[in-house]
Amino acid sequence: MLHGYLGSLLEGAAMTLAVALGAMAIAMLLGLAGAAAKLSASRSLRGLAQAYTSTVRAIPDLVLMLLVYYGGQMLLNDALAALGATDYVDIHPGAAGVLTLGFIFGAYLTETFRGAFLAVPAGQREAALACGMSRTQAFVRIVGPQMLRHALAPLSNNWLVMIKSTAIVSVIGLTDLMHRGSLAAGATREPFLFYGAVALIYLVFTSVSELAVARLQRQLAIGTRRVAL
Numbered sequence: 001m002l003h004g005y006l007g008s009l010l011e012g013a014a015m016t017l018a019v020a021l022g023a024m025a026i027a028m029l030l031g032l033a034g035a036a037a038k039l040s041a042s043r044s045l046r047g048l049a050q051a052y053t054s055t056v057r058a059i060p061d062l063v064l065m066l067l068v069y070y071g072g073q074m075l076l077n078d079a080l081a082a083l084g085a086t087d088y089v090d091i092h093p094g095a096a097g098v099l100t101l102g103f104i105f106g107a108y109l110t111e112t113f114r115g116a117f118l119a120v121p122a123g124q125r126e127a128a129l130a131c132g133m134s135r136t137q138a139f140v141r142i143v144g145p146q147m148l149r150h151a152l153a154p155l156s157n158n159w160l161v162m163i164k165s166t167a168i169v170s171v172i173g174l175t176d177l178m179h180r181g182s183l184a185a186g187a188t189r190e191p192f193l194f195y196g197a198v199a200l201i202y203l204v205f206t207s208v209s210e211l212a213v214a215r216l217q218r219q220l221a222i223g224t225r226r227v228a229l
């Protein structure tokens with residue numbers, strides 16, 4: 001049905017999923033660090049975090065991808081040449097894609113985690129500290145689980161957007177789902193068939209993700225009480 005390109009598309013789908021998972025891990029780390037910086041008492045840290053989120057949200061994702069891959073590679077090799085190195089270093093497209101997407105979505109998750117932290121009543125953290133818990137224990141046992149419940153909806157939205165945003169890594173030569181679909185469409189001259197297949201695979205990714213998030217939301221809601229409005 002797909003002229004023998006099904007295996008190629010599935011390999012590209014696996015690459016796309018790997019890029020999305022790696023980028024999400026980086027984005028969550030940057031988001032937590034950014035949220036901590038924005039909530040800190042240090043004006044310098046707050047300013048740095050604000051500059052990070054404002055800059056990333058103002059620049060198109062594609063521009064940042066090309067800037068990191070081509071510009072970063074040039075800067076790296078210029079720096080190595082200045083140190084006396086003679087070998088040229090190529091940045092792997094997969095590494096560039098994961099780092100760039102993680103950097104981009106880290107800015108959005110900064111606001112997600114900051115809002116989730118502020119949604120947890122401050123008295124609960126204070127009560128945990130008064131009971132003898134350390135700051136780390138209070139976060140892991142009391143604040144963190146409640147933050148996750150508040151952050152889950154926007155977190156899942158960012159994940160769904162990230163899965164679709166992985167398509168831009170095809171412009172730097174990574175053989176992801178979009179890249180393989182484009183090759184198959186060009187070779188067979190059947191763009192509707194192959195781009196439709198690509199769209200269907202993305203739909204499967206997002207549908208499975210929504211089901212997983214819905215199940216996690218139900219688990220996190222156990223023990224909470226709904227308030228009628």
